[in-house]
Amino acid sequence: MADNFSPDSEPTTRTLLRRVLDTADPRTPRRARSTRSGAQRDLLETPSTRRQRSQTKMTARRRSHTAASVDRLARIQASGHLEEQTPRTLLKNIILTAPESSIVKPEAVVKLVPSPQVVQHTRRESSRGSLELQLPELEPPTTLAPGLLAPGRRKQRLRLSEFQQGMDWGHLSQEPRENADASSLTSSLNLTFAMPLQPQSVKRPGLARRPPTRRVVDVGTFLQDLRDTSLAVAPPDTVLEDTQPFSQPLAGHSPSVHHSLPCPSPSGAKEVEGPASRRTWSSGPGLQNNRPGKPAQLLARKVEEVEALAVGFPNISSISGEDGVEPLQNGVGEEAEESMEESMSVREVEKAAEEQGSARAEEPEGHTEVAEAAGSLGSIEAKEPEGSSEDEDPSGRLASPKLAPSTPEFLRTRRLQSPEPAPPPSTAVLPSELPKRLSARIPPRPRIPGSRPRQDPYKAGLNHYAKLFSFYAKMPMEKKAVEMVEKCLDKYFQHLCDDLEVFAAHAGRKTVSPEDLELLLRRQGLVSDQVSLHVLVERHLPLEYRQLLIPCAFSGNSVFPTQ
Amino acid sequence: KEEDVLILLQRLKAAVHYTVGCLCEEVSSDKDMQFSKQTIAAISEVTFGQCENFAKDLEMFARHAKRSTVNTEDVKLLARRSHSLLKYITEKNEDIAQLNLERKAKKKKKLEDENRNSVELAEAGVEESEN
Numbered sequence: 001m002a003d004n005f006s007p008d009s010e011p012t013t014r015t016l017l018r019r020v021l022d023t024a025d026p027r028t029p030r031r032a033r034s035t036r037s038g039a040q041r042d043l044l045e046t047p048s049t050r051r052q053r054s055q056t057k058m059t060a061r062r063r064s065h066t067a068a069s070v071d072r073l074a075r076i077q078a079s080g081h082l083e084e085q086t087p088r089t090l091l092k093n094i095i096l097t098a099p100e101s102s103i104v105k106p107e108a109v110v111k112l113v114p115s116p117q118v119v120q121h122t123r124r125e126s127s128r129g130s131l132e133l134q135l136p137e138l139e140p141p142t143t144l145a146p147g148l149l150a151p152g153r154r155k156q157r158l159r160l161s162e163f164q165q166g167m168d169w170g171h172l173s174q175e176p177r178e179n180a181d182a183s184s185l186t187s188s189l190n191l192t193f194a195m196p197l198q199p200q201s202v203k204r205p206g207l208a209r210r211p212p213t214r215r216v217v218d219v220g221t222f223l224q225d226l227r228d229t230s231l232a233v234a235p236p237d238t239v240l241e242d243t244q245p246f247s248q249p250l251a252g253h254s255p256s257v258h259h260s261l262p263c264p265s266p267s268g269a270k271e272v273e274g275p276a277s278r279r280t281w282s283s284g285p286g287l288q289n290n291r292p293g294k295p296a297q298l299l300a301r302k303v304e305e306v307e308a309l310a311v312g313f314p315n316i317s318s319i320s321g322e323d324g325v326e327p328l329q330n331g332v333g334e335e336a337e338e339s340m341e342e343s344m345s346v347r348e349v350e351k352a353a354e355e356q357g358s359a360r361a362e363e364p365e366g367h368t369e370v371a372e373a374a375g376s377l378g379s380i381e382a383k384e385p386e387g388s389s390e391d392e393d394p395s396g397r398l399a400s401p402k403l404a405p406s407t408p409e410f411l412r413t414r415r416l417q418s419p420e421p422a423p424p425p426s427t428a429v430l431p432s433e434l435p436k437r438l439s440a441r442i443p444p445r446p447r448i449p450g451s452r453p454r455q456d457p458y459k460a461g462l463n464h465y466a467k468l469f470s471f472y473a474k475m476p477m478e479k480k481a482v483e484m485v486e487k488c489l490d491k492y493f494q495h496l497c498d499d500l501e502v503f504a505a506h507a508g509r510k511t512v513s514p515e516d517l518e519l520l521l522r523r524q525g526l527v528s529d530q531v532s533l534h535v536l537v538e539r540h541l542p543l544e545y546r547q548l549l550i551p552c553a554f555s556g557n558s559v560f561p562t563q
Numbered sequence: 564k565e566e567d568v569l570i571l572l573q574r575l576k577a578a579v580h581y582t583v584g585c586l587c588e589e590v591s592s593d594k595d596m597q598f599s600k601q602t603i604a605a606i607s608e609v610t611f612g613q614c615e616n617f618a619k620d621l622e623m624f625a626r627h628a629k630r631s632t633v634n635t636e637d638v639k640l641l642a643r644r645s646h647s648l649l650k651y652i653t654e655k656n657e658d659i660a661q662l663n664l665e666r667k668a669k670k671k672k673k674l675e676d677e678n679r680n681s682v683e684l685a686e687a688g689v690e691e692s693e694n
Contacts, residue, residue, distance in 0.1 A: 506640055507628050519627050523620060 014095045021088050462486040496520070579614075580607040617641060 466485045470477040477485075503516040514533070521527040526536060541549075583606050587598040624637040635656050642648045 502640060502643065503627065506624065506636065515627065519623060522623060 017091055017095050021091055462489050465489050499523075576607070576611055579611050580604065583607040583610060 463486065466482045466489065469485050470482060499520055500512045500516050503519050504510065504512045507513075507515070518527055518533050521533060521536070527533050580603070584603050587603050587606070590596075591598050620641055621633045621637050624640050625631065625633045628634070628636070639649065639652055639656070642652050
């Protein structure tokens with residue numbers, strides 16, 4: 001083939017092909033056969049050839065390629081020709097319409113071959129310009145995304161950092177462009193590197209995060225509520241880690257045990273049993289705060305039954321601390337429904353207590369169950385203290401997903417252990433540490449106090465985590481599984497915060513400090529001699545998240561998750 | 564040096580294994596239930612690993628409290644997870660503390676008695692001398 005190059009503008013493949021077509025002898029013997037594969041190969045070659053910009057190399061290669069391709073076209077007995085086309089006409093169309101299908105997807109190329117004829121006029125201009133950029137099509141990612149769509153379908157609650165927001169707006173702005181070029185595949189190739197994220201953000205709205213909306217928090221009433229709730233005796237319960245499977249409730253013993261721990265010495269049986277209950281995860285159905293001794297004993301008996309079976313969910317009840325028994329029991333009631341029959345007794349009590357919260361409860365399931373277990377155990381006793389607790393904390397709710405479970409307990413135990421008002425400073429420090437330690441998935445937002453039923457603050461945070469969990473599981477999860485995950489998460493966080501508190505006390509302090517966090521992470525194996533705490537912070541907490549966390553840390557422990 | 568360390572480790576592991584074997588024998592004779600060798604080996608391995616962890620944790624706790632010596636407080640912190648163990652340890656701790664107190668009290672008494680005796684003797688001696 002004689003290719004006469006004019007040393008003007010860079011000899012693109014297009015020009016080369018044109019020349020080839022003009023100069024080459026028409027090879028007639030197999031004219032009627034359309035050369036789909038040949039066209040494919042040609043198309044495949046052109047991108048590769050275009051990529052190398054050096055002229056000499058390109059020309060030589062193109063020459064060989066085009067020669068080879070044309071030869072192939074002539075030679076090939078391609079099957080199934082689409083129309084009455086010669087290779088020549090095909091090439092012409094190809095040149096004119098600039099199919100920029102990717103190497104990766106030959107089917108797209110096939111589709112492209114017949115269509116150029118139809119659209120060639122419209123595309124002529126755009127095609128020229130978009131010849132330059134050759135990127136693989138985005139179809140593979142888009143096919144993946146629907147698969148992931150199902151699990152990620154939920155999530156109105158995930159929030160978006162400003163950074164992510166920016167990404168999304170950028171993606172959305174690119175969308176119209178894509179729609180305009182929908183007919184041609186060129187648009188998909190005009191992408192910047194940011195583009196690949198768009199299908200994800202569009203197809204997985206669950207990942208989208210809303211900006212946090214902060215509302216006014218009534219700190220005064222909140223602290224008031226904390227102080228108002230009385231100390232209650234809690235029949236201690238076993239931890240799952242207890243080595244003795246059938247141990248008795250350590251009502252008498254555990255106080256002494258905790259008394260001897262390196263904590264500020266508690267005074268009085270009640271105070272001692274307070275930390276004991278806190279420690280034991282499951283202080284009855286969270287009736288610790290407001291129940292007098294008698295219902296506590298009643299519960300203690302039931303707790304004994306539960307102990308042997310090591311049911312975990314009473315632990316959730318112990319979270320709420322001052323904020324009242326209700327949210328606990330409502331929360332616990334929720335889980336009680338789904339959980340095993342082993343804990344019937346405790347469950348009944350909790351449901352009975354949940355009656356109180358039924359007025360404000362949002363879970364209809366709880367209602368039905370409560371109605372069943374209405375008259376059973378200690379319901380009368382449950383009602384009275386419940387009523388009092390209801391009045392006591394009308395507003396301020398501890399709601400931070402990871403802070404609230406810990407801080408009320410923390411506060412309560414602090415109050416139990418040390419009469420002086422240590423809570424505010426200690427808990428103020430605690431939020432700053434916890435976000436630092438945990439991956440900042442949720443910036444907790446303040447809520448309007450009194451606008452929501454009580455159990456929501458605690459459940460909402462864990463709910464969020466559980467949903468994240470199910471998202472990463474990439475397969476649908478049963479509701480029971482989700483609740484179980486919530487339970488485990490709750491226990492985990494409780495344990496975590498208790499450890500932090502104990503570490504602080506161990507160092508003779510009343511405030512959790514970064515040292516305690518470092519110790520905790522070290523025990524967990526995340527911080528080692530090779531990896532320091534700051535490395536972890538840098539790795540997992542980008543600046544955007546830190547900016548979200550800082551207002552939370554300085555809020556004085558008054559943070560609430562949105563609903 | 565490395566070889567020595569390895570040899571030492573092996574000896575320690577063997578010692579732990581032997582102790583675990585003895586304990587398992589006791590338990591099996593008590594409960595009339597046999598222990599397979601793999602079980603004993605597994606238990607001893609786990610025990611050894613846990614001992615390593617305990618040691619590291621104890622050291623961390625002591626350092627956290629800005630001490631250079633591991634204290635009973637550190638041990639209690641370590642055992643806080645298990646209620647019964649914690650109870651046991653604290654009871655033992657209290658017993659030991661009591662013993663110490665008693666010993667101190669005894670020593671004090673002895674000293675006082677000796678002092679008194681010497682004083683009495685001196686006085687007696689003086690009296691005798693006077694007389």
